[in-house]
Amino acid sequence: MDPRNVEKKDGKAFRTHRVEVEDGYVVDQDYDLVLLEDEERGKTGLLPVFALKARESSLPSFQGRWDEKRPRDQKPGNPGALDVDMIDADGKRTKEGFEEHHTPQLPGNGRRFLVEIRVPAGGRLIFSGVVSFGLGFDLALGESFRATAGFSCDNELWRDGKVIPNDGVRPA
Numbered sequence: 001m002d003p004r005n006v007e008k009k010d011g012k013a014f015r016t017h018r019v020e021v022e023d024g025y026v027v028d029q030d031y032d033l034v035l036l037e038d039e040e041r042g043k044t045g046l047l048p049v050f051a052l053k054a055r056e057s058s059l060p061s062f063q064g065r066w067d068e069k070r071p072r073d074q075k076p077g078n079p080g081a082l083d084v085d086m087i088d089a090d091g092k093r094t095k096e097g098f099e100e101h102h103t104p105q106l107p108g109n110g111r112r113f114l115v116e117i118r119v120p121a122g123g124r125l126i127f128s129g130v131v132s133f134g135l136g137f138d139l140a141l142g143e144s145f146r147a148t149a150g151f152s153c154d155n156e157l158w159r160d161g162k163v164i165p166n167d168g169v170r171p172a
Contacts, residue, residue, distance in 0.1 A: 012068050014041045015136035016049055025129025029033070030055050033127065049082060049133055050153060052117065052126055061087040062117050081105070082113040082131065106130065
């Protein structure tokens with residue numbers, strides 16, 4: 001993204017909120033999972049959500065980031081995607097042996113994505129789990145006024161004093 005566009009604060013997401021990984025996730029023993037709570041969009045326009053940092057310099061690291069562009073296979077009305085990039089030892093994104101990929105968004109409400117990351121050589125599983133997060137937006141409302149808003153929304157269905165699992169389908 002052009003750094004001049006990043007500075008415009010044009011209604012795009014500029015901050016992460018409530019980054020979570022659901023129970024049952026798997027992380028390779030040679031990696032540390034870092035959830036990037038309240039992270040802001042950088043000068044390059046990237047909005048990091050999580051990182052998988054290699055404990056050994058010979059291994060690549062990975063970063064999950066919000067991408068405003070809607071992938072071709074995503075439903076209209078659900079803009080954006082969670083992309084995963086491989087990061088080299090110098091901290092730069094690299095495609096050497098790894099295709100950046102859009103993770104599938106799960107049905108239902110909110111930004112919940114099924115993430116599976118494998119090292120290119122040998123297909124070693126680095127991470128598998130469901131990542132969810134909220135986004136904050138920054139809007140310029142004129143030359144002398146600016147508003148920043150962020151929100152996250154949880155929805156729970158209750159019946160007879162108990163939470164009903166929400167799979168995105170309304171109960172009968």
